[in-house]
Each structure stands twice: as C-alpha cells, then as structure tokens.
Amino acid sequence: MLPRPPTRITLALLKPDLSANNLKVDKVFAHIQKNEFNILAHKKLLWSKADAEAFYGEHRGKFFFERLCGYMTSGHFHALILEKPNAITDWRALIGPTHPPRARINAPDTLRSLYGMTDTRNSFHGSDADETAKSEIRFFFPEFDIAQWEANQAENRV
Numbered sequence: 001m002l003p004r005p006p007t008r009i010t011l012a013l014l015k016p017d018l019s020a021n022n023l024k025v026d027k028v029f030a031h032i033q034k035n036e037f038n039i040l041a042h043k044k045l046l047w048s049k050a051d052a053e054a055f056y057g058e059h060r061g062k063f064f065f066e067r068l069c070g071y072m073t074s075g076h077f078h079a080l081i082l083e084k085p086n087a088i089t090d091w092r093a094l095i096g097p098t099h100p101p102r103a104r105i106n107a108p109d110t111l112r113s114l115y116g117m118t119d120t121r122n123s124f125h126g127s128d129a130d131e132t133a134k135s136e137i138r139f140f141f142p143e144f145d146i147a148q149w150e151a152n153q154a155e156n157r158v
C-alpha cells in the first residue's frame with residue numbers, strides 16, 4: 001500500500017454571526033467536506049468575556065479589541081480541528097481575506113465574501129502557521145493529543 005501524503009492540522013472557527021444560522025452552518029459544513037478536510041474534532045461553545053480576551057490577547061489595545069470581544073461573546077460558535085495536506089493554507093484560502101467587503105471584490109468565491117458581514121463580523125477564523133495552529137488547538141481542545149496525532153503521522157509515512 002502506498003504511504004498516505006503527510007497531513008497538517010488547523011483550528012477553524014465558525015464565528016457567532018454565522019453559527020446563529022443553521023442553514024448557513026450546514027452549507028459551510030458541506031463546503032468543508034467538498035474540499036476534502038477531515039474533521040478530527042468539533043465542539044460548540046459559548047465564551048465569557050475572559051475567554052475572548054485570552055484568545056485575542058495579541059489585539060488588546062487595538063481600536064477594534066472591545067468590539068471583537070463583544071462579537072465573540074454574542075452567541076454560540078463552532079470550533080473545529082481540520083486535517084488535510086496543507087490544511088492551514090487551504091482553509092485560509094477557502095475563507096478568504098479578513099475583511100469581507102474586500103473579499104467580495106478580490107476573492108468573491110471565498111466564505112468570507114459569501115457570508116461575512118463587516119470587518120469585525122467576518123464569520124470565520126483560521127490559524128496562520130503550524131505553531132499557532134497547535135497552540136490554538138490546545139486552547140480549544142486541551143483533550144486532543146497532538147503528540148499522538150504527530151506519532152500517527154510519522155507511522156503512516158514509513
């Protein structure tokens with residue numbers, strides 16, 4: 001049997017504005033399947049202000065920080081671990097530019113173009129690098145054994 005190509009993992013969020021609409025959530029999940037991501041874990045969460053401030057701590061002090069934390073605590077949202085070769089770049093390509101109005105002009109087929117509302121309410125998140133993905137996965141899924149996942153990857157390669 002041929003070895004499977006190595007895969008990567010990323011943390012994806014379907015933010016509260018999108019998660020409030022089950023029809024949209026179903027469409028996004030269909031899109032995720034169609035683009036051949038493997039969903040390794042999935043949970044629906046409701047954040048406290050402290051949770052939002054902890055996750056978005058790097059943005060503390062920026063003009064949009066309070067708005068961002070208010071938005072992320074406004075309702076339930078979905079967190080997913082997605083797996084695929086190039087999961088990080090593929091998921092970020094699928095969701096598109098951070099700002100939906102720009103996405104509608106420059107990347108009209110992306111999820112933020114289709115579903116995002118404003119610069120803050122942009123409906124999705126995706127990790128931007130391997131190390132960030134791991135730390136974000138630990139934040140949302142402390143029970144997910146990254147070391148074990150990496151060991152399984154290495155085994156599949158021999």
Ligand SMILES: Nc1ncnc2c1ncn2[C@@H]1O[C@H](COP(=O)(O)OP(=O)(O)OP(=O)(O)O)[C@@H](O)[C@H]1O
Binds near residue numbers: 121
């Ligand atoms: N100029 C802005 N005005 C309002 N909100 C913003 C602005 N820039 C970023 N945000 C909000 O802060 C979040 C985090 O910003 P960041 O720069 O990390 O963008 P990103 O990496 O594209 O988005 P994410 O981290 O959610 O994938 C954005 O997703 C958006 O909700």
